[in-house]
Amino acid sequence: MRNAEEQSGQVGMSIFLFSLILAILVGAFSTLVWLGNLVIEGMRLH
Numbered sequence: 001m002r003n004a005e006e007q008s009g010q011v012g013m014s015i016f017l018f019s020l021i022l023a024i025l026v027g028a029f030s031t032l033v034w035l036g037n038l039v040i041e042g043m044r045l046h
Helices: 002-045
Strands: none
Touching: none
C-alpha cells in the first residue's frame, strides 16, 4: 500500500514540475514575441 502511495506522489510531483516548466517556457516565449513586436514597431517609427 505504501509503495503505491509513494509512486502516485512522485507522479504528481513530476506532473507539477512539467506544468511549471511549460508555464515558464510559454511565458518566456510570449515575452520574446512581445519584445520582438516592440523592436519591429520601433524600427518602423524611425
